[in-house]
Amino acid sequence: VGLSGGERQRVAIGRALLAKPRLLLMDEPLAALDEARKAEILPYIERLRDEAGVPVVYVSHAVAEVARLATTVIVLEAGRVAAAGPAEAILRRSDLVPVHEAEAGALxxxxxxxxxxxxxxxxxxxxxxxxxxxxxxxxxxxxxxxxxxxxxxxxxxxxxxxxxxxxxxxxxxxxxxxxxxxxxxxxxxxxxxxxxxxxxxxxxxxxxxxxxxxxxxxxxxxxxxxxxxxxxxxxxxx
Known part of the structure; x- marks a missing residue:
């Protein structure tokens, strides 16, 4: 039976958790999914964040995803740390969230x-x-x-x-x-x-x-x- 993109992503996360990692790296985990599949898997990632007890490093260019999931944000520019701090403070700054990519805003x-x-x-x-x-x-x-x-x-x-x-x-x-x-x-x-x-x-x-x-x-x-x-x-x- 074929799996949807969201189902395949959940299976991949489950396999990673079976290894009992001390740190979980999620590199653009929703990039290949359409909006419906993203909406399907985002609550699952929230549960992973809140219930698995494993620190997560979530890498993404999608500001909306970062705003929903992250408590601490590190902004990288040309391989260097441009800013780091609580998500609500970093994502308000228009100098760190260019208008052509996404819009800064309050959390x-x-x-x-x-x-x-x-x-x-x-x-x-x-x-x-x-x-x-x-x-x-x-x-x-x-x-x-x-x-x-x-x-x-x-x-x-x-x-x-x-x-x-x-x-x-x-x-x-x-x-x-x-x-x-x-x-x-x-x-x-x-x-x-x-x-x-x-x-x-x-x-x-x-x-x-x-x-x-x-x-x-x-x-x-x-x-x-x-x-x-x-x-x-x-x-x-x-």
């Missing part, structure tokens, strides 16, 4: 609180505030999640907007403003959780976006890809 630790009866969306709570996202109804309340928000999908307002279709509005204040190519990378501190936004230099001037300025962060519910939201195990390194 937020959230807890699934339940379904919102008015919208049919799933309600998440965390340090940054509340988020309404689609497609997580099958996960039980109390599940700890890591949610990635690409900087390009974040709008910044100096006044709380009204009459808006976007479901998610977080309050905070500007933490940093850093020129990044033709745009500006802005970090907003939402109760201690940092959200990244990418805006134009003109917007920075017109809105007066300087450190300490109170602002509102606006995120559409449609921004969130359920396949990119992973379970969170903060005490396990990968």
């Amino acid at each position: 937020l630790d959230m807890v699934l609180a339940g379904a919102d009866p008015e919208t049919g969306l799933t309600r998440l709570t965390g340090t940054a505030g509340q988020l309404l996202v689609p497609g997580l109804a099958m996960r039980p309340p109390g599940t700890r999640l890591r949610v990635r928000i690409p900087a390009r999908d974040v709008l910044v307002a100096t006044e709380r907007p009204r009459g808006l279709s976007a479901r998610n509005i977080l309050s905070g204040q500007v933490a940093t403003v850093t020129p990044s190519g033709a745009d500006v990378a802005v970090e907003i501190d939402c109760n201690g959780a940092l959200v990244a936004a990418r805006v134009t230099a003109a917007a920075v001037r017109e809105l007066g976006l300087t450190p300490g300025r109170p602002v509102h962060v606006i995120i559409k519910s449609a921004t969130f890809d359920p396949s990119g939201i992973g379970t969170l195990r903060p005490t396990v390194e990968i």
Whole structure:
């Protein structure tokens, strides 16, 4: 009987674990799989990370995969270490995640609180505030999640907007403003959780976006890809 790409990958991981390794190296393990097979095997890799008790070095160019799985990230450039640190700190930096390859963004630790009866969306709570996202109804309340928000999908307002279709509005204040190519990378501190936004230099001037300025962060519910939201195990390194 033929095996799917995802099944073959699980068999390969199982064979590696039978050798009782002290360290597991996964070099682009999903590169040859289509999106459906990736969605099939990513939860399996999460279980491997959380339950096998084996340190994992996961090598990938796919920022979405790294954001979902990693707790510590090392960025290599021309064979040298360009940066290393917690995933949420490294993946926010637009200088380390080029726009032509992927988009830098925030990683937020959230807890699934339940379904919102008015919208049919799933309600998440965390340090940054509340988020309404689609497609997580099958996960039980109390599940700890890591949610990635690409900087390009974040709008910044100096006044709380009204009459808006976007479901998610977080309050905070500007933490940093850093020129990044033709745009500006802005970090907003939402109760201690940092959200990244990418805006134009003109917007920075017109809105007066300087450190300490109170602002509102606006995120559409449609921004969130359920396949990119992973379970969170903060005490396990990968």
